[in-house]
Structures are given as structure tokens and as C-alpha cells.
Amino acid sequence: MTTATAPPVPRQPAMLFLRSRDGIITLATVVAIIVHLILWFGVGLDGWARDWPLVAIVVVGGLPLMWEVLKSAIATRGGADTLAAVSIITSVLLGEWLVAAIIVLMLSGGEALEEAASKRASGTLDALARRAPTTAHRLRGRSILDGTEEVPVEDIAVGDLVAVLPHELCPVDGEVVEGHGTMDESYLTGEPYVVSKSKGSEVMSGAVNGDTPLTIVASRPAQDSRYAQIVGVLREAEENRPGIRRLADRLGAWYTVIALSLGALGWAISGDPVRFLAVVVVATPCPLLIGVPVAIIGAISLAARRGIIVKNPGMLENASKVRTVMFDKTGTLTYGRPVITEIHTGPGFAEDEVLALAASVERYSRHPLANAIRDGAAERDLPLPDVTEVSEKPGQGLTGMVGGRHIRITNRKTAHQIDPASREHIPVTPSGMESIVLVDDAYAAMIRLRDEPRASAAEFIAHLPRMHDVDKLMIISGDRESEVRYLADRVGIGEVHAGVSPEGKLAIVEKHNQRGPTMFLGDGINDAPAMAVATVGVAMGADSDVTSEAADAVILDSSLERLDDLLHIGARMRRIALQSVIGGMALSIIGMILAVFGLLTPLMGAIAQEVIDVLAVLNAARVAVVRGPLSDFDGK
Incomplete structure (x- = not known):
């Protein structure tokens, strides 16, 4: 049985380090160097008798590393780590086995540290994979009374x-056909509460x-479930190559030319090839090989701690350069939680009566307006009668049986089809959202709702140009002009694009990409194309698999404060990464110059x-590591 258990304790960095090939090479190299030093200083051996551990590790460990370096150099047309291969080859040709071993140690240690840190940063993916349902209780007949068989999911x-047993992980996406209970979907949706389930309710794989x-x-089969999609999206993200690492490769290309030129100069001045080795050893560009990935991983970890x-780690470099920010309306500048503004009742119905009936059925719906109707009933402290059957199918609205009465919550068009007399009673509304409630197929009420702007939205819009040099702000929405303009006026945005299709959003983003880096924020499936083509695409909330897949970053709690954190x-990542790269290269160049004039031997260069x-x-x-607040925006 697949029960809901706490995720296993993540593997410690030391374990991750030693389980990698590069980690094993690093450990073996340290052992080889220690044995070499014992044979040299402890036993007093010389020549091959003391060097054989170094020769062995350079051959066994160095050759695979050099092969990877050469493949990388071909792919990047010469990169930072090319110098490491040159240093190892030169050391071997000159018989400097200790220097060669130290370079192998630097290369393998850097690769192992990066791999271990990457696995540590992908703890969310590991936890999701370990937590994934593995077995299911398939019914032998049409009822649980006929028995079940445990099968792989x-x-x-x-x-x-x-059959989904108590406290068990739901193995696949599906629909309830028997039973009445609840499921905790917070691990999948971020919503901090359980959701009622009854006949006709949808359930998600991974819910408890x-x-x-x-x-x-x-x-849907398990491989196509929502849970599998989440794991797939995170796995794809892990495989993305960061843009700033490509910057490191470009920096490494000219740095390699400088190092080889200085090495050749030292050789020419002294006539001693050891001088060339000393230069290229001290030039080995580990700040590029290690410093940049460490900065990226640190930024990913810092972001994760803030939800x-x-x-796409490459977006971290671009986020600080964005000059145009485009918002979808719902769920970004608004809470995405509409509130009831008016209830218009039909003949013979009272507001509280209809609201209680509607809220009872809405307990089993995930429609965006369901929460608003439930909250409206809670504010009035209305008792909610039991629902004996519920169904929510496309085009039919939400239906349920409450106290022997058939309740349907639908749209205006469907209401007119079911109850033609409703045309005379449902008022015309110029703006806002609405739900039509039918009781026994007769018009009972129109519930009007509106999504209000976030309390911090106006302040945040003013904050972007002032603190982040954003010079263009706009709202792009598929909603009606009146709704979008209402929000824009409330938050202080002048440019509005209303009634825009997904293709239209895409075209607007592509147009503004021509003037500089752009950011698009959305939370719906219709935002995915625009989000994918923007320089930086940010999904507010994790409710849509498609949107999350298209986004470069996902803000789980949909807050503008977290968006400021992301910027x-x-x-911070770009600034500190460049500090490490440029600072390390500057120190290395100083060391190279000293080596050119014979002030650093190859061994001293390796230590330096x-x-x-x-x-x-x-x-x-x-x-x-951040001390004090990271963001300079306080939306409270």
C-alpha cells in the first residue's frame, strides 16, 4: 500500500560527493598524494619508487577527466578548462607528476563539488520522485466489496x-465514483487546506x-498524471544549461589565449619549458569552473527558501536587466480570489437561501469562483446542507442534489437554454464575473463577483521604475476592457491590452522583446505562449502544469514581495558570480606574471x-547567505 509518509531525509553533501565518479577520483588522488609523500619523506625513496602512486592516479583518473575536457573544448571552441588539460599534459611530459596529480585533484574536486551541490539543489525533485505513488489497489469487480488487487501504478x-484507502496517496488522476471524504492537495497546489470529495469530484495523483x-x-495513465507532469517539469529544469555559464566559457576563451601567451613568453625568456608549466598551472581557471556554478546553485537555494x-537558472542573469514588465490581470496584480459584490435573486427566492445552496455544492468544485461563494456564505454564517451527489462536467456547469433539490451553477447562456424565462429576470451587467444559480432548473439568483487588486499592487508598480529601472509597464489580459481598465486605474498602469487571445499576447511580447529584455507574469494556461517567449517568464502560483512548464521561475505563493526577491x-547572483570570475582571473594573471619571471615554480603555482x-x-x-532583508519592497 502506498501510504502518505514524510519525505526521506535528503542525502548529505558528503554522501553525494563520494557517490560520484569525480568524487571517487578526488578521494583516490588525495590518497595517492599522501602515499607519495610518505614514500618520499617517510621512507626516503626516489624516482619511480616514490612516484608510482601519482603516475597511477594521473593515468587512471586524469585520462577520463582530460577526455571530458577535450570534448567540452571542442563543443565550446576552447573554454576555461582547456588550460587544465594543457597543464596535465605539460606536467607529464616534464615528469612533474606531483603537479599533474594536484591539477587532477583540482579538476575532479571541482566537478564533484558541482555535481554534489546540483543534486543537493534538486532536493525538491528527489523528494517528489521518492514520494510518487508506486502501487494502486485495482478493483476486481465493480465495487470495493468485490475485493482489490495491488498492482504497479x-x-x-x-x-x-x-480504491484509495484512508491516508493513502492517490495513485492516478481520476474521478470519484463512490464515497465521500476529503483529500489534502497542498503538496501539489500549495493551498493550505483539504478539499472535499464526493461522487463526480476530480482527484489528483499524489494527493493524500x-x-x-x-x-x-x-x-489518465500514471505517466500522464499531474504528479508525473510536475516531476517532468522539474527534471527538465535541472537539465537546462545556465546562460551565465556560457558567459564563463566566453571569458575563458580569451583567458586561455592570455595564459598560453604568457607561458610561451616565460619559456622564450628562460629557455626552460618548466617556466611554461608554472604559468599554465597557476592559470588553471577553477574560478570559472567552480565559482560560477556555486553562485548559481546558491541563488537557486536562496530562491527556494523564499518559495x-x-x-531556468539562466533567467537569474536576465532578471536584473528587465526593462519591460507585462502582467496578466488575474492572479498577478489581483489575488485571484474574487469576492461577491451583489446577489440578484429570482422570484420566490431569498439571498441567504440561494447562497447556502450554492455554497454547499461549491464545496466540491475547484472553479476559481467556488472559493468566493463559499467565503460569502461563511461571512454570513450560513449553515450548509449536505450534498448527496455532485457532478462538474464541461459545458454543463456544477450540479448537485441538496435536500432533494437539484442545484445547478452555470453561466448565463446555459441558464437561458434551461430556463427561457430567466432572460426576463437576469439583469444585464456591464462588467464583472457572475455565476447563475438554478434550483430545479428555475432561475434562483445571479451572483456577481469581482477580483480585487492586491493591497500592495499599486505600491509595487511604483517601486519597479524607482528601484529596478523598469521603464514600461502594461497589463495584457483576455478579460473585458472595463475590467482590465478598472484594475489598471487602481494600481497605476497606463497601458492596457484587453480581450487579447493567447496568440495576441505572444505577438505583443515578441514586439517588445525587440526593445530590450522583457518579463511576463501570468498564472493561466493562456499565458504560457507569452511566458515562453519573454526574456523572463514568471508563473504566479503552481496551479497550472502548462504555465509552470513554460515559465522560467514559479512563485509558489503568488506574492509581489517574492517577485521583488527574485529580481x-x-x-545578486550576477554581481557575485562576476566578482568571483574576474577576481579569480585577476589573481591568476598576477601569479602568471610572477611565474613568467621565475618567481613561482610549478608546485608553488599549483598551491597558489x-x-x-x-x-x-x-x-x-x-x-x-543573506543577512538582513533581501528585498527593498515592503508590501505590508
Whole structure:
């Protein structure tokens, strides 16, 4: 049985380090160097008798590393790590096995640290994968009374009946066909409450069932479930190559030319090829190889602690350069939680009566307006009668049986079709959202709602040009002009694009991309195309798989304060990463110049480079360590 358990404790960095190939090479290199020193100073051996551990590790460990370096150099037309390969080859040709081993140690240690830190940063993906449902209880007949069989979740097909036992993870997406209970979907949606489930309710793979067993019919195979989509999106994000790392490759290209030129100069001046080795050893560009990934990983970790999932690390570099910010309306500048503004009742119905009936049925709906209707009933302290059956199918609205009465919550068009007399009673509304309530197929009430702007929205709009040099702000929405203009006036945005289709949003973003970096913020599926083409796409909330997949970053709690954090994290990462890269390269160039004039031997150069590496990594690690507030925006 797949029960809901706490995610396993993440593996410690040391374990991750040692389980990688590069980590094993690093450990073996340290052992080889220690054995070499013992044979040299402890036993007093010389020549091959003392050097054999170094030769072995350079051959066994160095060759695979050099092969990876050469492949990378071909792909990037010569990068920073090319110097490391040159240093190892030169050391071997000159018989400087200790220097070669130290360079192998630097290369393998840097790669192992980066891999371990990357795995540590992907803890969310690991936790999701470990928590994924693995088995399901498939019904042998049409009822749970006929018995169940435990099968791998991959064997569940569309249409299979599955029993979800108390406190068990729901194995597949589906629809409840028997039972009445609740499910905790907070791990998937971020909503901090349980959702009632009854016949006709949709359920999601990965949700935790409550105290009551439910029978569901599978609507999608496990590999296509919402849970599988979340895991897939995060896995894809992990494989993205950061844009700033490409910047490091470009910097490394000319840095390699400088190092080789200085090495050749030292060789020419002295006539000693060891001088060339000393230069290229101290030039080994580990600040580029290690410092940049450490800064990126630190930024991802810092963002995660603030409820921001960075899917494309390259966006962190671009976030600080954005000059045009485009907002969808709902869920970005608004709470995405409409409130009731008016209830217009039909003949023979009272407001509280209809609101209580509607709220009872809405307990089983995930429609954006359902929360508003439930909250409206709660504010009036209305008792909600029990619902014996509920159904929510496309085009039919939400229906349920409450106290023997048939309740339908739908739109104006459907209401006119079911009850033609409603045309005379439902008032015309110039703006806002609405739900039409039918009781026994007769018009009972029109509930008008409106999505209000966030309390901090106006202040945040003023904050962007003042503190982040944003010079163009606009709202792009598929809603009606009156609704979009109402919001724009409330928050202080002058440019409005209303009634825009997804294709239209895409065209607007592409147009503004021509004038500089852009950011698009949205939370709906119709925002995905625009979000994907914007320089930086940010999804507010994690309710839509499609939107999250298109976004570069996902702000889980949909707050503008976290968006400001993201902008500052991007600027901080870029600033500190460049400090590590340029500072480390500057120190290395100083060391190269000393080596040109014979003031540093190859061994001294290797030790000096290790010191430079430590300084670069320590500086890059500062990205994740923030003392005091990160954001300069307080939306409270």
C-alpha cells in the first residue's frame, strides 16, 4: 500500500560527493598524494619508487577527466578548462607528476563539488520522485466489496476502478465514483487546506486521502498524471544549461589565449619549458569552473527558501536587466480570489437561501469562483446542507442534489437554454464575473463577483521604475476592457491590452522583446505562449502544469514581495558570480606574471591556484547567505 509518509531525509553533501565518479577520483588522488609523500619523506625513496602512486592516479583518473575536457573544448571552441588539460599534459611530459596529480585533484574536486551541490539543489525533485505513488489497489469487480488487487501504478489504465484507502496517496488522476471524504492537495497546489470529495469530484495523483476510503475511475495513465507532469517539469529544469555559464566559457576563451601567451613568453625568456608549466598551472581557471556554478546553485537555494522555484537558472542573469514588465490581470496584480459584490435573486427566492445552496455544492468544485461563494456564505454564517451527489462536467456547469433539490451553477447562456424565462429576470451587467444559480432548473439568483487588486499592487508598480529601472509597464489580459481598465486605474498602469487571445499576447511580447529584455507574469494556461517567449517568464502560483512548464521561475505563493526577491536574487547572483570570475582571473594573471619571471615554480603555482580557488568559491558561496532583508519592497 502506498501510504502518505514524510519525505526521506535528503542525502548529505558528503554522501553525494563520494557517490560520484569525480568524487571517487578526488578521494583516490588525495590518497595517492599522501602515499607519495610518505614514500618520499617517510621512507626516503626516489624516482619511480616514490612516484608510482601519482603516475597511477594521473593515468587512471586524469585520462577520463582530460577526455571530458577535450570534448567540452571542442563543443565550446576552447573554454576555461582547456588550460587544465594543457597543464596535465605539460606536467607529464616534464615528469612533474606531483603537479599533474594536484591539477587532477583540482579538476575532479571541482566537478564533484558541482555535481554534489546540483543534486543537493534538486532536493525538491528527489523528494517528489521518492514520494510518487508506486502501487494502486485495482478493483476486481465493480465495487470495493468485490475485493482489490495491488498492482504497479503503471498498470492502471484509463477506465480502471481504483480504491484509495484512508491516508493513502492517490495513485492516478481520476474521478470519484463512490464515497465521500476529503483529500489534502497542498503538496501539489500549495493551498493550505483539504478539499472535499464526493461522487463526480476530480482527484489528483499524489494527493493524500483523508479518513474515508474512496473509489475512483482513472482518467489518465500514471505517466500522464499531474504528479508525473510536475516531476517532468522539474527534471527538465535541472537539465537546462545556465546562460551565465556560457558567459564563463566566453571569458575563458580569451583567458586561455592570455595564459598560453604568457607561458610561451616565460619559456622564450628562460629557455626552460618548466617556466611554461608554472604559468599554465597557476592559470588553471577553477574560478570559472567552480565559482560560477556555486553562485548559481546558491541563488537557486536562496530562491527556494523564499518559495521561488527557478526552472531556468539562466533567467537569474536576465532578471536584473528587465526593462519591460507585462502582467496578466488575474492572479498577478489581483489575488485571484474574487469576492461577491451583489446577489440578484429570482422570484420566490431569498439571498441567504440561494447562497447556502450554492455554497454547499461549491464545496466540491475547484472553479476559481467556488472559493468566493463559499467565503460569502461563511461571512454570513450560513449553515450548509449536505450534498448527496455532485457532478462538474464541461459545458454543463456544477450540479448537485441538496435536500432533494437539484442545484445547478452555470453561466448565463446555459441558464437561458434551461430556463427561457430567466432572460426576463437576469439583469444585464456591464462588467464583472457572475455565476447563475438554478434550483430545479428555475432561475434562483445571479451572483456577481469581482477580483480585487492586491493591497500592495499599486505600491509595487511604483517601486519597479524607482528601484529596478523598469521603464514600461502594461497589463495584457483576455478579460473585458472595463475590467482590465478598472484594475489598471487602481494600481497605476497606463497601458492596457484587453480581450487579447493567447496568440495576441505572444505577438505583443515578441514586439517588445525587440526593445530590450522583457518579463511576463501570468498564472493561466493562456499565458504560457507569452511566458515562453519573454526574456523572463514568471508563473504566479503552481496551479497550472502548462504555465509552470513554460515559465522560467514559479512563485509558489503568488506574492509581489517574492517577485521583488527574485529580481534582487538575480542581481545578486550576477554581481557575485562576476566578482568571483574576474577576481579569480585577476589573481591568476598576477601569479602568471610572477611565474613568467621565475618567481613561482610549478608546485608553488599549483598551491597558489588552490588558494585562489578557495577564495573564489567562498566568495561565490555568499550568494546563498543573506543577512538582513533581501528585498527593498515592503508590501505590508
